[in-house]
Amino acid sequence: MEGRGGQPESYCHRQLVDAVRYLVAGGIAWRAVPADFPAWDRVYAFFRRWRDKGLVAEFHDRLRDRVRKTAGRDPEPTAGIIDAQSAKGAASVPATSRGFDGGKKVNGRKRHIVVDTLGLLLAVMVTAASVTDREAGRTLLERLRERHWRISLVWADGGYTGRLVDLARDALRIALTVVRRTDDATGFVVLPKRWLVERTFAWLMHSRRLARDYETRTDTSEAMIRATSAHADSQYGCPYPYVCIYGGPDASYPIVAEFQDVTDYFQSTNHGPDWWVVNTRNQDYTHLQLSNGTVYCLPPNGNLGGGGTLTGIVISNGGSC
Template sequence: MYPTDLTDSAWQVIQEILADKRKRKYSLRAILNALLYLTKTGCQWRQMPNDLPPWPLCYYYFWKWRNEGTWERLNKSLVERRRQKAKREASPSVGVIDSQSIKCSEWGVVPKGYDGHKKVNGRKRHIIVDTLGLVLVVVVHAANQHDSPAARAVLTRLAGQGYERMNKILADSAYGKKLARWLKRSYGLLLEVVKVSELAGFQVLPMRWKVERTFAWMNWSRRLSKDYECGVNSHESFVYLSNINRMLKHF
């Protein structure tokens, strides 16, 4: 038993969503436990404990569900259930967007770039969260891309998720008026920039602090402390896994 193992109630929720009853030598619950362990501890695939399913099998399911979009669908289903458990509407009406630059551990991987503002050579993970801080979508790209043009890929992915109540996106000043016009014209969503007041010193911005808190939560998953993946799709999947693990604590 590991602290990351699924509880019976959490596994029951996952079972209902996956609806996969095929018999296997290693159960899906055991495989998910292994992937949650990997996400939390940040260990290498080949360094996984021997009492977990074989690492090639775990990697196969991680890779398969990544390519099939299973992690995104599972994340969306759990977001809706988590919101309902918090007595909210299943579909959020407000999203908060931001990006975080992180270092890459691999040499020569693409896409990769240098963020001159944060002094980081690596990638950015661009996320949109709801007002509970739950990750709705994530896109990983080179760190040298400016937030405003790169945000189009994130917002396009959000539009494809089917959150029918979504009508407003909160952002900081890095996202300009050109993006706001594109978002309104393309998807009918309002982009609202939360501005910093002229007062000196640290300020907690209304609603914007929730996406910053989510980035802090991500650091609890050591696999996300640095970008260890060659492909951006794999890093996005680990962001979803980290979010899934956090939500399952409430079931």
């Protein structure tokens, strides 16, 4: 982040990033940024500059690559999952970039995303809610190909059938595979691969700023999604201030339990034979107990995977490992 000279900046970048994260998580207006942070207009100017220069996307992508390396994956993914979500538009959303989704009965905008097999964001595009998945899918897949040259397989739902499948294969060299419900399925059914992108949408909904679309410009909406995803990526989708247990050896598996109470005793749990634990707390340590009596210590903002049956967990203020 070396500049070209001139007057030094008045505020630390970390303070500005924290202010943006606070705004995104709390869903507040720019003018409502607390006095503990730099002045709201300086925070907005910082965010606007990063948005226009593509630094929000770069910040997010670098963090995602580090998360993939930590999980034992190559930084460049080879497969992804595509889907869309309609969100109501606030009064600040202009008529030129909003529409009506007849299927979901939503007046606002639509968020189109592609995620990897860990649920981490690869590409995002915001359009009017009236734009169909097929129409937006072409542009989104082109963006995906420009950024991730190794992508060769993308799973999708039935909204992406038709000519888009042929275009993805012939022009982009991507196998767009549609995952369908079986004819005899009734009610809610977890579909292979598609649940990963649905989980990412659930992660994004932890941010109150994304409960509906408040942004005047679509590129600002995309930047807000990336800012939210960057925080979710850093915690593997585990919301603060929880300690989350995943039902497998890494973060690609669903969260099966969440704990947040500080206690002086082991809270009962029963998960195994493989598990992954993420501690999102900034100061509290977590101790994990296995059925054979072994105890592991997890520091603040740490993660740990292992084997065996996990039978107890305790979150403690202070202490050490």
